Amino acid sequence: MSVTVDREGVETRVVHDLVDFDGARVLEVGCGDGRLTWRYSGEAAEVVAIDVSEKKIAAAIDATPPELRDKVAFRAVDINDLEAGEDDFDVAILSYSL
Amino acid sequence: MHALSRIHSYLRTDGVLLDIHPQPENSQIEIWQEGRIHVLGEIDQHEDHEEIEAGRVHVTSFEERGLFSEEERAVFELLEHHPTVESWQERWGEEDYRLVAEPELLDSARALLQSGDGELVIREPVRATRLRRMAEPSGTARITAARPPNR
Numbered sequence: 001m002s003v004t005v006d007r008e009g010v011e012t013r014v015v016h017d018l019v020d021f022d023g024a025r026v027l028e029v030g031c032g033d034g035r036l037t038w039r040y041s042g043e044a045a046e047v048v049a050i051d052v053s054e055k056k057i058a059a060a061i062d063a064t065p066p067e068l069r070d071k072v073a074f075r076a077v078d079i080n081d082l083e084a085g086e087d088d089f090d091v092a093i094l095s096y097s098l
Numbered sequence: 099m100h101a102l103s104r105i106h107s108y109l110r111t112d113g114v115l116l117d118i119h120p121q122p123e124n125s126q127i128e129i130w131q132e133g134r135i136h137v138l139g140e141i142d143q144h145e146d147h148e149e150i151e152a153g154r155v156h157v158t159s160f161e162e163r164g165l166f167s168e169e170e171r172a173v174f175e176l177l178e179h180h181p182t183v184e185s186w187q188e189r190w191g192e193e194d195y196r197l198v199a200e201p202e203l204l205d206s207a208r209a210l211l212q213s214g215d216g217e218l219v220i221r222e223p224v225r226a227t228r229l230r231r232m233a234e235p236s237g238t239a240r241i242t243a244a245r246p247p248n249r
Contacts, residue, residue: 004179014172018228079101087110094117
């Protein structure tokens with residue numbers, strides 16, 4: 001048996017109850033290995049998911065499902081070094097990182 | 099510049115910020131086995147609580163400045179299931195968590211898991227808040243996150 005987080009789907013339900021991701025451009029800060037990213041990226045138009053850990057970002061990239069590779073971009077970068085512009089995103093997620 | 103300032107500049111006006119973070123409470127360690135839940139104790143996370151409270155103060159300061167407005171909040175329990183004590187220690191070690199659990203508690207967990215099929219479950223209280231990105235108050239210059247130099 002492997003490690004599983006939110007097997008019950010509670011976090012997923014809460015996130016979707018709070019935010020409509022349909023067609024949204026999403027910035028996720030503190031994405032880690034992409035655990036939360038997979039829970040909403042299917043509905044989003046595009047996702048930029050960042051984390052300062054290169055190891056976790058590498059794991060997230062490896063684990064990216066083929067159908068999401070065109071819309072989800074993982075970056076090992078600090079928020080202060082992210083190249084992004086004003087109004088670039090509809091949704092921002094602080095993922096256990098504040 | 100604080101992360102919230104950057105996020106504010108990257109979000110469109112009326113965009114949404116979803117802030118998910120643990121509650122400033124200790125997580126609970128349980129063993130689930132043969133239809134029963136054994137509550138073994140808590141993980142001492144009081145040092146994390148201070149960071150969480152500091153983060154909340156930052157968010158509140160942005161709300162007080164009229165840059166974000168809280169719309170809705172939810173509290174839930176995030177359950178993390180592990181086959182062994184060691185797998186939990188390895189995962190939380192990767193997260194740089196300060197694992198403070200009594201050795202006797204961990205020994206109890208190992209003994210229960212060795213006695214039959216079961217799993218170690220960490221029950222962590224979490225808060226998720228949706229905030230609306232507001233336009234800068236009138237008379238206030240837009241917060242501009244300068245683009246970093248190309249690398």
